[in-house]
Amino acid sequence: MTEIDNRERGSAAGGRRDPVQRARYRPVRLIGLLLILETAGLVGILAFEFSQVNWWIQVQELSDLSRQEVEALATVLFIPTAVLSFLAALSLLILARRGWLLAAISQGLGLGVCLWLYSETEPDPVYVYPVMVYCIFIVLYLNSRTVRMLFHTGQGQPEEVERP
Amino acid sequence: MRDGSMDPEAAEALLRRFEPVIRFTRGEQFYPMDVEPYVRACSLWVQRSGEQPVSILPRGKLTLDNLAQQPLDDFGAVHYLRFTDPKSFREVYSRDARAELRRRRQLTREDEGVKKVFRSGRGRLARVGYASRFADALYEVALLARGRVPGESTAAASIAYGRIMDEGEHYGYHGRVLRHNGWTVLQYWLFYAFNDWRSGFFGANDHEADWEKIMVFLSESETGEFTPEWVAYAAHEYTGDNLRRRWDDPEVEKVGEHPVIYVGAGSHASFFAPGEYLTELDIRVPRPMSRASRAVRGFWREKLRQYSGGSTGTEGPGFFHIPFVDYARGDGLSLGPGQDREWDPPRLLQEPEPPWVRGYRGLWGLYTRDPFEGEDAPAGPMYLRDKNPDPAWYDPVGWAGLDKVPTREEALRISSVRQREIEARRETLRAEIEEKSQRLKELGVETEALRGRSHLDDPYEARARELKELSAEVARLRADFATGETVRESLEDHAGRLESGENGPLRTHITHAHQPASDTELRTGRVAEAWAALSVGLMLISLVGIVALEREHLIGVLVASIALFAFVEAGFRGRLTNLIGSVNVGLAVVSALILAYEFFWQAVILAVLFIGLYVLWDNLRELRR
Numbered sequence: 001m002t003e004i005d006n007r008e009r010g011s012a013a014g015g016r017r018d019p020v021q022r023a024r025y026r027p028v029r030l031i032g033l034l035l036i037l038e039t040a041g042l043v044g045i046l047a048f049e050f051s052q053v054n055w056w057i058q059v060q061e062l063s064d065l066s067r068q069e070v071e072a073l074a075t076v077l078f079i080p081t082a083v084l085s086f087l088a089a090l091s092l093l094i095l096a097r098r099g100w101l102l103a104a105i106s107q108g109l110g111l112g113v114c115l116w117l118y119s120e121t122e123p124d125p126v127y128v129y130p131v132m133v134y135c136i137f138i139v140l141y142l143n144s145r146t147v148r149m150l151f152h153t154g155q156g157q158p159e160e161v162e163r164p
Numbered sequence: 165m166r167d168g169s170m171d172p173e174a175a176e177a178l179l180r181r182f183e184p185v186i187r188f189t190r191g192e193q194f195y196p197m198d199v200e201p202y203v204r205a206c207s208l209w210v211q212r213s214g215e216q217p218v219s220i221l222p223r224g225k226l227t228l229d230n231l232a233q234q235p236l237d238d239f240g241a242v243h244y245l246r247f248t249d250p251k252s253f254r255e256v257y258s259r260d261a262r263a264e265l266r267r268r269r270q271l272t273r274e275d276e277g278v279k280k281v282f283r284s285g286r287g288r289l290a291r292v293g294y295a296s297r298f299a300d301a302l303y304e305v306a307l308l309a310r311g312r313v314p315g316e317s318t319a320a321a322s323i324a325y326g327r328i329m330d331e332g333e334h335y336g337y338h339g340r341v342l343r344h345n346g347w348t349v350l351q352y353w354l355f356y357a358f359n360d361w362r363s364g365f366f367g368a369n370d371h372e373a374d375w376e377k378i379m380v381f382l383s384e385s386e387t388g389e390f391t392p393e394w395v396a397y398a399a400h401e402y403t404g405d406n407l408r409r410r411w412d413d414p415e416v417e418k419v420g421e422h423p424v425i426y427v428g429a430g431s432h433a434s435f436f437a438p439g440e441y442l443t444e445l446d447i448r449v450p451r452p453m454s455r456a457s458r459a460v461r462g463f464w465r466e467k468l469r470q471y472s473g474g475s476t477g478t479e480g481p482g483f484f485h486i487p488f489v490d491y492a493r494g495d496g497l498s499l500g501p502g503q504d505r506e507w508d509p510p511r512l513l514q515e516p517e518p519p520w521v522r523g524y525r526g527l528w529g530l531y532t533r534d535p536f537e538g539e540d541a542p543a544g545p546m547y548l549r550d551k552n553p554d555p556a557w558y559d560p561v562g563w564a565g566l567d568k569v570p571t572r573e574e575a576l577r578i579s580s581v582r583q584r585e586i587e588a589r590r591e592t593l594r595a596e597i598e599e600k601s602q603r604l605k606e607l608g609v610e611t612e613a614l615r616g617r618s619h620l621d622d623p624y625e626a627r628a629r630e631l632k633e634l635s636a637e638v639a640r641l642r643a644d645f646a647t648g649e650t651v652r653e654s655l656e657d658h659a660g661r662l663e664s665g666e667n668g669p670l671r672t673h674i675t676h677a678h679q680p681a682s683d684t685e686l687r688t689g690r691v692a693e694a695w696a697a698l699s700v701g702l703m704l705i706s707l708v709g710i711v712a713l714e715r716e717h718l719i720g721v722l723v724a725s726i727a728l729f730a731f732v733e734a735g736f737r738g739r740l741t742n743l744i745g746s747v748n749v750g751l752a753v754v755s756a757l758i759l760a761y762e763f764f765w766q767a768v769i770l771a772v773l774f775i776g777l778y779v780l781w782d783n784l785r786e787l788r789r
Contacts, residue, residue, distance in 0.1 A: 100741075101740075101744065104741075104744045104745060104748055105744060107748055108744060108747055108748045108751060111748070111751035111752060111755055112751060114755065115751065115754060115755060115758075118758060129759060129762070129763070132755045132758070132759060135752070135755070136752045136755055136756055136759075139748045139749065139751075139752040140752065142745075142748070143745055143748070143749060145465075148745075
């Protein structure tokens with residue numbers, strides 16, 4: 001049973017919210033807000049990339065990986081990142097435990113797409129670096145002890161005692 | 165009470181009073197036996213360095229009496245017994261031998277009152293990660309090159325042991341009672357004809373002959389009454405505090421006054437509770453690697469305040485662990501008072517030790533020349549394989565970590581003596597403090613009188629220095645005086661608790677208790693077990709396949725296949741969250757390196773700007789207060 005699980009139970013039971021407890025879960029809500037901000041940014045990038053691609057040509061010439069196609073692929077690949085980020089943000093704002101996993105997957109996907117764009121395109125799209133910085137920041141925050149303990153105390157215990 | 169041995173009658177009576185109840189696991193083939201029929205069934209050999217082994221005494225000629233009467237040999241020579249004969253290995257495949265083996269197994273099952281044979285349950289490999297599985301694969305491959313007990317040995321040993329038991333079924337131990345370091349130690353030396361842990365129970369090794377020991381530590385009152393205080397059971401090469409439990413520890417199961425021992429199948433290691441124990445063979449990783457790993461983990465955890473599992477960043481000596489399971493289920497035959505089979509009268513090893521104990525320093529079974537010694541037979545109860553004396557024999561109290569623990573009677577006596585010593589010391593201190601305090605006052609007055617007189621500069625300096633030193637000394641003496649009082653009170657309190665029969669905490673001496681696998685660990689399904697067994701081999705074959713067939717997209721396909729293996733593995737082990745966290749951290753590190761490469765100077769400028777703004781904000785905030 002994690003602290004988040006306990007928190008969910010408390011809410012379900014209609015218990016009054018303790019200000020100290022509220023302060024403890026502030027990092028979780030903060031991540032939720034940061035992810036909403038990221039989703040907004042990604043949606044902006046998606047819209048920008050979408051407008052740059054001539055979709056008819058791309059469908060006709062799938063074999064030749066041009067700059068246009070890379071951007072088209074980036075558009076496609078950023079969609080799940082944005083959707084997952086949004087879902088993670090919603091989950092975290094309502095303090096659901098699976099929010100951490102969704103957020104972690106979305107950040108991994110985001111970083112993966114950025115690294116792929118970095119290696120495949122020359123010059124690199126201008127938004128790759130800010131997205132990288134943002135994702136690094138969120139990854140470190142998600143992995144910080146304060147946040148991990150809120151989500152994984154108890155559940156992570158058997159994994160921790162396991163020998164390498 | 166003087167150290168030394170005890171007269172045989174009293175020793176046997178004590179041994180029988182506390183003799184253990186031993187519970188085996190279903191499928192066990194070898195039980196504790198007397199050494200005499202074993203030695204009679206053996207031949208004696210010597211292996212001199214650089215030469216072929218030479219037979220000294222053939223089977224049938226060897227006895228306990230002539231075992232120790234061997235001439236001295238050159239340095240490096242190893243004497244050893246052979247219980248199984250290579251000439252008889254062909255016999256193992258004969259129809260008669262197979263029928264004999266079947267008959268013995270059937271008898272064993274009838275003895276155990278069960279129809280099923282041993283089932284391993286969840287495999288050992290499913291309980292550990294990839295690194296350990298790779299290390300295990302290397303260990304298995306190394307066995308092909310190392311010396312090892314031949315595969316037919318177990319069957320041959322089983323047949324030979326069966327014949328001995330057919331001549332006269334017996335279950336015995338070798339007992340020794342000695343007074344050592346204030347304790348009366350009951351040593352139960354158990355001898356098994358064969359250790360079939362590897363071939364029978366997926367363990368680390370097989371070897372002919374196996375010596376195990378169980379010890380009970382008694383305190384003796386002034387009226388000569390014995391009270392059991394501690395027990396220690398041998399398990400593999402472990403020694404020290406973790407081996408022993410207090411007699412009143414609930415983990416020490418007892419039938420009347422007889423401690424119950426659960427014996428590992430094949431390995432014959434002894435445990436306090438039934439279950440399956442993960443026993444790990446530790447292989448140290450190179451020191452620079454473990455140091456670098458500790459430094460990175462420390463930085464990650466302490467400086468970046470990141471999560472890195474349960475361990476701290478600086479702990480862990482840096483080992484690969486090869487896992488083996490000790491099946492000590494206790495669902496097989498039970499030996500001991502009131503059990504399936506009773507003990508025969510013990511063979512005593514009291515002083516003067518029998519010649520076969522003191523005089524024979526060789527191995528008690530086949531010498532395979534295994535560099536890790538795991539497949540070599542052990543030496544006798546008194547010696548190690550290298551012919552040096554065994555600490556468990558000459559220092560049983562130290563072997564169990566009891567050398568710092570006195571008996572209750574002795575603890576009371578020590579406490580009383582120490583209290584008196586402390587009180588005497590306090591009296592001396594009191595007088596010394598009074599004298600030095602007086603001198604300190606005198607010096608204080610003198611120093612004050614000399615202050616500010618320029619012509620008395622030197623005497624003033626000398627007195628000031630002396631004043632400072634004396635003041636420090638008096639402070640130290642007063643602290644000693646006060647501490648002495650606290651220690652004396654604590655000793656008095658401790659003695660009071662001992663007198664009232666209170667024993668204090670049970671487990672403070674244990675740093676790493678060997679615990680059986682939990683139900684959760686044993687609950688994983690067969691698919692996970694199959695995956696654990698197949699994954700390392702499959703991964704190696706896939707890697708070769710990728711290198712051979714997909715050279716054009718080598719990196720991409722390699723990354724994808726490793727990711728797939730990692731994902732499946734993490735799924736089975738319930739570690740998906742950890743895997744995703746680790747992958748994210750890896751991606752973040754690569755991205756951070758790219759950013760540092762592309763924007764190094766911009767990052768430096770930004771950092772300086774940030775620090776400047778922070779300092780500005782901090783100072784302005786201070787101004788506003």
